[in-house]
Amino acid sequence: MKIQTSHFGELEYGEDRIIRFAKGILGFEELKEYLLLKSDDELFYWLTSIDKPDIVFPLIAIRLIDSEYIEKPDSEAFGIVKLDPDPSNITVNLKAPVYINQESKEGVQTILDEEKYPISYNLFTKEAD
Amino acid sequence: MLILTRRLDEEIVIDSNVRIKILGLSENQLKIGIVAPQNVKIYRGELFDKIIKEMEEAIKKSSEPVESVSKLKVNKIKTIK
Numbered sequence: 340m341k342i343q344t345s346h347f348g349e350l351e352y353g354e355d356r357i358i359r360f361a362k363g364i365l366g367f368e369e370l371k372e373y374l375l376l377k378s379d380d381e382l383f384y385w386l387t388s389i390d391k392p393d394i395v396f397p398l399i400a401i402r403l404i405d406s407e408y409i410e411k412p413d414s415e416a417f418g419i420v421k422l423d424p425d426p427s428n429i430t431v432n433l434k435a436p437v438y439i440n441q442e443s444k445e446g447v448q449t450i451l452d453e454e455k456y457p458i459s460y461n462l463f464t465k466e467a468d
Numbered sequence: 469m470l471i472l473t474r475r476l477d478e479e480i481v482i483d484s485n486v487r488i489k490i491l492g493l494s495e496n497q498l499k500i501g502i503v504a505p506q507n508v509k510i511y512r513g514e515l516f517d518k519i520i521k522e523m524e525e526a527i528k529k530s531s532e533p534v535e536s537v538s539k540l541k542v543n544k545i546k547t548i549k
Contacts, residue, residue, distance in 0.1 A: 345531055366520040382542075383534060395530040396523070405545040421525055422532035426540055432526070435519045450511060450519065458522050463540040 342392050346385050347376060357389065358439055360446040365435065370394060373446065375439060383420060386437065386446075397422055399431055399462065409451060414438040420462065430459040 341351050358373045372389040375398075382403075388394040398417035401408045408416055416438055418431035433456040439446045472480060480488045485505055492499035502510055 364523070365516075366523055380538070381534070382537060385530070394527055396526060397530050397534075403542050403544075407545075407547055419523060419526045421522065422529045422534060424532055426537050429537070432519070432522055434515075435523070450509070450515070458518055461543050463537070464543045 342374065342387070342389060344374075344376065344385070344387055344392055345395055347378070350374070350376070355444070358386075358441075358444050358446045360448070362447065364396070364437070364448050365450075367394060375441075384417065386417075396437070398437060401431075401433065401436060404431065404460070404462070405433070408433075408436075409453075411438045411440075411447075411449075413442060414440040414445075414447075418460075421459070426463050427461070427465060429462045431462050432458050433460045434458045 340353070341349055343349050352374055356374055358375050360371050360373065363369060363371055367388070370388045370390055374387045374389060376385040376387055377383070382399060384398040384400075386396040386398050397420040399420050401416040401418045404418070410416065416436045418433055418436055421430045421432070423429050433451075435448060435450050435458070437446060437448045474480065474490050476490055476493055478490055482488070486508060487503045489501040489503075490498065491501045504510060
């Protein structure tokens with residue numbers, strides 16, 4: 340199967356690469372099948388809809404931000420990233436994470452009740468490293 | 469929109485498994501109790517709308533170049549113990 344992606348051009352993928360969101364993603368409930376794409380040297384993953392490849396959610400593994408973030412068994416928590424030409428404006432949504440089980444290829448999005456997790460969390464520190 | 473008038477302690481039933489009860493009334497606040505199955509997700513409207521808007525913006529901005537971020541330091545949440 341082939342898909343035209345925004346970041347990686349045309350990609351060929353097998354059935355075993357498909358991540359299924361049984362309930363879809365908030366606001367995009369009709370889209371159930373995605374590919375989780377990443378190049379080795381990049382920080383971000385690109386959760387790309389198979390049915391509508393122009394629907395792409397940039398993701399980051401939340402463990403890079405918070406080592407004590409709420410876990411789900413056998414799944415990894417990802418935050419949806421809002422990119423920006425100015426890196427100091429790049430934010431991560433820690434309120435509505437996407438959990439992906441890469442073994443069973445299942446994904447689910449959750450809204451957390453905890454007040455402490457913001458919708459727009461600044462991804463990068465202000466000072467240069 | 470369906471509009472119903474309810475009094476204190478009266479209920480609304482949706483789809484036979486969701487019950488919404490008026491628990492309290494004050495000048496500009498209404499206290500509501502909701503009984504629903506686990507798979508029925510309940511959110512405050514303004515929070516839900518904000519999350520949807522944020523996700524739509526994330527998709528719109530998903531093609532912004534990201535080459536410049538590789539040298540930046542991730543802003544970690546520090547746990548206070």
